Amino acid sequence: MIVFPNAKINIGLHITERRPDGYHNLETVFYPLMIKDALEVIESKELNFQSSGIPIPGNSSGNLCLKAYHLIKRDFDIPPVSIHLHKHIPIGAGLGGGSADAAFFLKLMNETFNLSLNEDDMMNYVRQLGADCAFFIKNKPVYALEKGDRFEPVKLDLSAYHIVLVMPSVHVSTAEAYGGIKPAAPQVSVRELIQQPINEWKHTITNDFEKHIFEAYPVIRLIKEALYNAGALYASMSGSGASVFGIFNEMPDLSVLEADNQVFYNL
Template identity: 40%
Template sequence: MWIANSYAKINLGLQVLERLPTGYHNIETGFCFIEWNDRFEVNRGESYQLILSDDSIPNDDNNLISKAYNAFDRYIGLKNHYSFNITKNIPAGAGLGGGSSNAALTLRILNKLEETNLSDEDLVDLIRDLGADIPFFIKGKPGLGTGLGQQIDPLDIQPDGWILTVYPGFESSTADAYGHCEPNPNPEFSIKRILMEEEMDEWQYLLQNDLEPPVITRNHLIGNIKDQLYDFGAVYSAMSGSGSSVFGIFEQDFVAIQAYESFHELDFKTNLTKPNFTPDHGIYLKDV
């Protein structure tokens, strides 16, 4: 059995620069990791099998894990078949990239177990069309996403603060979020400049997620959670990606823990990530 963790992301700002004729959008966004993760257990088997701890998530060929597995087999070929048993913790439809993270880890696991020695770019090319943030998860480092979000410029932007992420309990439609936003081709400040040059306590005045206003208009609880995070003492709070999760960054641990406990007592799914978090991308052989 091999074990590995598939980590979630949050977006530090998201600027929608242009709506393309294809229906996609040119964006600029900062990607970083949080400790929220799904656990993979993988065994060799007679055929491919996908087992998920959450019965509400389909485990058919439409699952991104299955799509990644099938793409690898189709274009590279598998000498063996594998069974994937996934403990799901990252909420779906939450703006945390859980599905894309799962797909990226699936490719990295197959690359290791099949000893194919494919580069990160080779893996990205296999499933580039499945998710705009998959390249970020394959590269495994914080960075700036541009173009469709697939062009990743690694940057040291993992926050030096406690990140409290709150899932409000419902999914948010990515298509609706982008469909109702207003692209701005000439923002006053670039996200890269803000993240690299400005202090974290200035972000609330400069760093925006362009998808946030139309989503909050339709889902007021998201805006309420953001306000509460500021009330609890966050130096910056925003919706992640197209929602629905909201995160707040705290400078002091006891303030972050108090906020975490308050949301937890209200039965929200929450995650608290320590400052300068570095995810463990290892794939480990476990004796069973």
Template identity: 40%
Template sequence: MSMWIANSYGKINLGLHVLERLPTGYHRIETGLCFIEWKDRFEVKESESYQLTMSDETIPTDSSNLITKAYDTFEKYVGLNNHYSFNVIKNIPAGAGLGGGSSNAALTLRILNKLEDAGLSDNELIDFGRTLGADVPFFIKGKPGIATGLGHDIEPADIQPDAWIVVMYPNFESSTPEVYQNCTPNPDHDFSIKGVLLEEEIDQWQFLLENDLEAPVFAKHELVGNIKDQMLEFGAEVAMMSGSGSTVYGIFDQDFVAINAYESFHKLGFPANLTRPEFEPDNGIYRKD
């Protein structure tokens, strides 16, 4: 029986402005989104019924899993001629601010669209994906860009850094709803994230970019702020928390400086990842006979 394989990549937020808290409880934001090489691997086969196994057995595989939610959504609105088993080798930490769950959901929709020969466009898949997670449209498009509104509206932009990215997870999750609840929206930032990312050099980003969610996370988890400081001490041009945390990344101009930071975090026992300059994710879905 044929197997289909594909990779599900993580992301980082290049700055994040929380502009407004809406009556619905959601927030209007602006953020830059780019890819990192941290990835999960999907192995998919035809099956008599839907099955999901994860290499990390602590992650639920029931209806709370975004892969299962995406599968159910596709089956409900498009229909399935066959059923499939998903085996996922999980590497992206959960609850880390790296979009791992949303990336998994987006890839599930893309795989089903291909294997079922449904012929849906990216925009049609995005319509389904909006209900699954704010970052799902970004992962379906598969290109870096500026996210606005509730995070669903993605404007493609050439903002993938031409520099090394070191990403470090401090071994604990950050609660997205709690972090947003404790942040202070600001509709009048001095600089727009889009303007900074498209018009300024990377060595200026540290002074012009902000993540408005850092303050509530740093107040609760002092370690996250310390890691940001450590990234800068290691020689990062930019250091920032990604999304609602708890992961911190540093952007480095020189490879040996980035590699030293990456290896140092590993020696301290923290999961870390190193991404090459101008990284482009492989969004292919490949048949393996």
């Protein structure tokens, strides 16, 4: 069986405080984005994992799909499976691609082997794998808080707009991104700010990572400026970067960006 894990973007992102466990509390809005990987799982004589498409750095034994398999294997007598992941969602982009793969893998295993897990059960499993993994179980716009793994529903529908994503050829590590942050509670929550007209977001909704990431990687700042120059109603870095998205009324011409960056249109 094959599923197609999709990405997400962050609309607004505030790091509110450092936690005693070394993580950070935050607030943001997660919104599904239709860049997709392809994930196939077939019952097999032995557990194995292979990937194609965008090269995945590191040892494949650390892939979140395999970690999800071992996690549910503790509680269920599931057989070995062969996993094939075709990677299309950019890596190191702030799009949650690896988290999506893990969540969709768990949903697929639940369906294939009749594990009878409900959505809350699956969310509790994948929370153990990463802060934003649980979002992809329901895969609907949410206001996320705490570590980014607790959610409240929000009414947000961007289907009438064109979303464009630009991925530069740079990689921003999570450690580097958080290293430049000074946590502070926002004066107004992102949950309230997204209720404003989208053309107001430019002046009110911010991503705390942008200031120091833009200083370290000016190309990311230039991409955001190019999106606004092309007519974006709102543009922002997603998560801790390095991707930048723009929301448009009309499909823009971004050919000037295509020589040095990946550009994904009409998402």
